[in-house]
Amino acid sequence: MPKGISTTDQLEPHEWSNEETAAYEAAVEAVNGAVGAYSAVISAEESKTNPDQNVIADALAAQARLAGEREGLRSSDREQIAAARARYAQLAREVMAGIT
Template identity: 65%
Template sequence: MSANNDVSITHQLPEYKWSNEETAAYEAAVEAVNGAVGAYSALIAAEEKKSEPDPGRIGKAREAQSRLARDRERLRSADAQQIADARAHYAALARDVLASVA
């Protein structure tokens, strides 16, 4: 809440109008990052099921998930190039990670 406790801080932010295209592209970029996080979850689960799991591989996967969470927070809907790059990069990353699980 604000200093006067009557208005939330989010209501004090400036208004920003998103186009339908910007909204869809941003959501797709977020989903691409989430897909990569999920791919690392699959990797972790597969590693943990092994008779001798590799703690280093699990640790690196968890670190990657944390890094991806920070990357997701840095996405800016108004930056069309960043959004396009993120969609391509994280979709490819998810495919690569999943391929390493098989």
């Protein structure tokens, strides 16, 4: 995306139902949960005496990938939104399970 242009500037006009709005927001929150899980991985690794820089780099790369995927969510695509909600919530659980 060109610098200085927000994501909302790129959106096409769309009438949102309350259901679509809630589902979209839940999908975004699921992605944010996965991004946060990777933040926990980074924090846990950085707190070690000898942090593994590869673990940190992989977590940062995952966060960047997730940010891009979050930008690709389209409220009008119900199947995509439903799949994203399930997929990213599961990913967050898996990532968190790996650091506990």
